[in-house]
Amino acid sequence: MAQDNQAMRYYATTYSQFSHNFLIATLTANDAKFETQYLQNEETFSKFIIVSNHDVYNKVKELANENNGTAISIEYGSY
Secondary structure, three states: OOOOOOOEEEEEEEOOHHHHHHHHHHHHHOOOEEEEEEOOOOOOOEEEEEEEOHHHHHHHHHHHHOOOOOOEEEEOOOO
């Protein structure tokens, strides 16, 4: 497992514009590096490639697990 100060690379998928905006706000507020691909089809709103430390990963993981209206999933293999 990566240590808190080491960079991790992982992928996230959003399923609504709300979730997309919420994830961007979270990543930006925590100075994570990310790229976004907008798909906006019936299944997926957008996909992210994220490079961050373990603390930010844990925040994104919490977003994916919370039932607060966000629809985000984390992927560990490449797209």
